Amino acid sequence: MSEEKQTYSAAGEVSMVRLRRSRLQRMWIDLKKAPPTAIFGMLIVSIYGFVALFAPLIAPYGEAEIFAQSYASWSAEHWLGTDQIGRDFFSRLIYGARNTIGIALATTFLSFLIGGGFGLMAAITQNWIDQVLSMVVNVLMAIPGLIFALMLLAIFGSSTWGLIIIIAVLDSTRVFRLTRAVSLNVVVMDYVEAAKLRGEKLGWIMGREILPNILPPLVAEFGLRFSFVFLTIASLSFLGVGIQPPTADWGSMVKENASLIQFAKYDLKGAITPLIPAAAIALLTVSVNFVVDWFLHKTSGLKE
Amino acid sequence: MSERDRGTKGDILLDMKNVVIDGFSDERWHEIIKGIDLTLRRGEVLGLIGESGAGKSTLGLAAMGFVRPGCRLTSGEIHFDGMELRSMPERHKQKLWGTRIAYVAQSAAAAFNPAHKLIDQTIEIALRNGQTSEKEAQADAIDLYRAMQLPDPENIGFRFPHQVSGGQLQRAMTAMAMASRPDLIIFDEPTTALDVTTQVNVLAAMRDAVERFNTAAIYITHDLAVVAQMADRIKVLRYGVEMEEAETRKMLTAPENEYTKSLWSVRSIYKEPQTSDDNIIEINGVDAAYGKGENVLHDVNIKIPRGKTVAIVGESGSGKSTMARVVTGLLPQNRGEVLFNGEKLPPRLKDRSKEQLRKIQMIYQMADTAMNPRQTIKDIIGRPLEFYFGHKGADQEAKVLELLEMIELDESFMDRLPEELSGGQKQRVCIARALAANPELIICDEVTSALDQIVQEGILQLLLKLQTDIGVSYIFITHDIATVQAISDEIVVMLQGKVVEQGLKSEIMEPPYPEYTQLLLSSVPEMDPDWLTELLKAREGV
Numbered sequence: 001m002s003e004e005k006q007t008y009s010a011a012g013e014v015s016m017v018r019l020r021r022s023r024l025q026r027m028w029i030d031l032k033k034a035p036p037t038a039i040f041g042m043l044i045v046s047i048y049g050f051v052a053l054f055a056p057l058i059a060p061y062g063e064a065e066i067f068a069q070s071y072a073s074w075s076a077e078h079w080l081g082t083d084q085i086g087r088d089f090f091s092r093l094i095y096g097a098r099n100t101i102g103i104a105l106a107t108t109f110l111s112f113l114i115g116g117g118f119g120l121m122a123a124i125t126q127n128w129i130d131q132v133l134s135m136v137v138n139v140l141m142a143i144p145g146l147i148f149a150l151m152l153l154a155i156f157g158s159s160t161w162g163l164i165i166i167i168a169v170l171d172s173t174r175v176f177r178l179t180r181a182v183s184l185n186v187v188v189m190d191y192v193e194a195a196k197l198r199g200e201k202l203g204w205i206m207g208r209e210i211l212p213n214i215l216p217p218l219v220a221e222f223g224l225r226f227s228f229v230f231l232t233i234a235s236l237s238f239l240g241v242g243i244q245p246p247t248a249d250w251g252s253m254v255k256e257n258a259s260l261i262q263f264a265k266y267d268l269k270g271a272i273t274p275l276i277p278a279a280a281i282a283l284l285t286v287s288v289n290f291v292v293d294w295f296l297h298k299t300s301g302l303k304e
Numbered sequence: 305m306s307e308r309d310r311g312t313k314g315d316i317l318l319d320m321k322n323v324v325i326d327g328f329s330d331e332r333w334h335e336i337i338k339g340i341d342l343t344l345r346r347g348e349v350l351g352l353i354g355e356s357g358a359g360k361s362t363l364g365l366a367a368m369g370f371v372r373p374g375c376r377l378t379s380g381e382i383h384f385d386g387m388e389l390r391s392m393p394e395r396h397k398q399k400l401w402g403t404r405i406a407y408v409a410q411s412a413a414a415a416f417n418p419a420h421k422l423i424d425q426t427i428e429i430a431l432r433n434g435q436t437s438e439k440e441a442q443a444d445a446i447d448l449y450r451a452m453q454l455p456d457p458e459n460i461g462f463r464f465p466h467q468v469s470g471g472q473l474q475r476a477m478t479a480m481a482m483a484s485r486p487d488l489i490i491f492d493e494p495t496t497a498l499d500v501t502t503q504v505n506v507l508a509a510m511r512d513a514v515e516r517f518n519t520a521a522i523y524i525t526h527d528l529a530v531v532a533q534m535a536d537r538i539k540v541l542r543y544g545v546e547m548e549e550a551e552t553r554k555m556l557t558a559p560e561n562e563y564t565k566s567l568w569s570v571r572s573i574y575k576e577p578q579t580s581d582d583n584i585i586e587i588n589g590v591d592a593a594y595g596k597g598e599n600v601l602h603d604v605n606i607k608i609p610r611g612k613t614v615a616i617v618g619e620s621g622s623g624k625s626t627m628a629r630v631v632t633g634l635l636p637q638n639r640g641e642v643l644f645n646g647e648k649l650p651p652r653l654k655d656r657s658k659e660q661l662r663k664i665q666m667i668y669q670m671a672d673t674a675m676n677p678r679q680t681i682k683d684i685i686g687r688p689l690e691f692y693f694g695h696k697g698a699d700q701e702a703k704v705l706e707l708l709e710m711i712e713l714d715e716s717f718m719d720r721l722p723e724e725l726s727g728g729q730k731q732r733v734c735i736a737r738a739l740a741a742n743p744e745l746i747i748c749d750e751v752t753s754a755l756d757q758i759v760q761e762g763i764l765q766l767l768l769k770l771q772t773d774i775g776v777s778y779i780f781i782t783h784d785i786a787t788v789q790a791i792s793d794e795i796v797v798m799l800q801g802k803v804v805e806q807g808l809k810s811e812i813m814e815p816p817y818p819e820y821t822q823l824l825l826s827s828v829p830e831m832d833p834d835w836l837t838e839l840l841k842a843r844e845g846v
Contacts, residue, residue: 009712010711010712010713010728010729010732010762010766011712011713011714011716011717011729013355013357013726013727013728013729013759020719029331189673189674189676190668190670190673190674191673191674191675191676193634194666194668194674194737196634196653197632197633197634197653197661197665197666198661198687198688198691198741199656199658199661199691200691208676208679209676212676212678212679213676213677213678
């Protein structure tokens, strides 16, 4: 409002004008105001990400490289010892980050693609498509998830892709429900009607009119779903039907070395070893939740 | 309850000097109120007017020594009856609020607790101060309800807020403010949410109560005609700066400031009604229903002449908007046909061609929800240009700029998001989006009813200008008679899904009118400060 004219003018009406800031500047402002938990979470998540990306460079040995001594205790050569068939535990921990996180991420993406797409479609059409989709989702949700996953894995076998698809489909039911619920609030907006009146196709309305407006809750949900998928995969691996050897994975690492815990009396460090991948799982889940919490708080406009 | 010294009429009650208030937005402090002086004497009513965002409400609240969260009082003095409110501790101020200074908000429905009876809320403050017993307080509240001309004053207080009408609730709220006989009442747009017929009663009741109890009041509104009835003096604000202050009659007859003059002149839009035999739309014998329900429209026949404006009036539920949905194809009719340029329009939106869609555009009541909050103004106006005409890149940008100029905005709006615009600017952008399609018919659904009066007039003037420039036809759906008077050529009156009559404005607005129309027309406030007094006299006389 640089010049203030004496008479009424449309352009001179009072409105809030934002400073033109680049996205990076805005992010920096938000980041500076982030609570310590969120900063801790982001730090941990980025360390995990770094380790996962550069696993082959960081790990001292190969993923499935076998050494003479199995169940070796901690030493300068093998920082965390070796596992039941003599693979370096520390290297497998690092590779495990890559595998477990990578697969969980792929699964979550796929589940959002399926659940989000169908959820949007159901919300916009609100006809028989919506009815059928919602019915299918209700049926899927009625069956306990882990047991259903175990059953399907038993039927289709536990290849990595099979695992991804099965968990993604089962998990997409919740994404579907959330997407449909938040979209319903946006679908009734006049601008969606205006787009329909303009003759826009379903794809445009889904992608350009509705999706940008429901993104914040979806992004937050993505973090949460990622944690759940991550835990599901780890549980399945622990049960032996998840990620299969020789691929390193935290869930199966816990299972394979669990017997060491019994010998805590004799070798405390050795007994801790199987707990390290478990702790890695827990730490990542907690960190992701810290970040998501902050993000939800910020986007929902809640104060204090 | 009148033990307290009420002072004498004419003493200075409130004295604000050089008040500056900052608001925090976008990581910075901005001045919202830029050094305003305000003096109010006992028994005096001061009208505060200005566009939205002018700082009226902020200043009104500051008179109580209160600032909204996210704002701060940076400098200035606020003296209320000899007390300096700015430096007064919060708990002392809280004792003043409700007892000596009362606030009447725009939305009474939001200000009452729905879980308690009206009378309990009315006497709450008086009881809290322990001035009176519950019985006395209730008797006093009933007196106040009577003074507020509420029906059945003995019993109305024992109802819950949802059991009385909006106008009654607003009067009950004024009664609540009066309950402790405050020295100062701040009315913040108390009648804006009411329709004209109820507004008259509420205004009369408020004016009467203020006079009777010798209360000083600040009356905040954007409605010039209303403030003319209520205020002794008027202060005009703009951008947080005082433009002019004068005694009401002087202000109305001889405003000095340029801005004030422009406010006064905007109420003078009138369009000479014309008609044409060339109809752009003919609606013949249309029945329509939602789902499998009963018909909402019954045998509707309407003709829209080319290049003219047809106002469709009627109370809510009369089928005005349903009719628009049939024309746009959102609600296929069950029977009858819609002819567009003599050709039959397919009932369903899906079956219409892109050309047919392009030629009929729509503008909505709530500009906030009619624009995608995640798209910039350039995207919003640019999309129809790209969609219908394939304009892209620099070509599109040039066209958008052209359209922005048509709606009297400039280049600086291109990259803004809708939330960065004022209400009137948003509605203008919606108009530009409709124009971008180069339509032959624009359906305006209550486009001005959510806007300030000053802004309203600007929008109406723009619509009229566009009609003369490009010859577009309008279907103007509204319940506001003043708007109809201003811009229509023809009027269609609808009642319960049927067309009662269609004709030239000059014919329909000519007396004798049906009783309801008469009531509606006479309730539209006029700029004359004596209007309310005379209207009440006339109505009593009948």
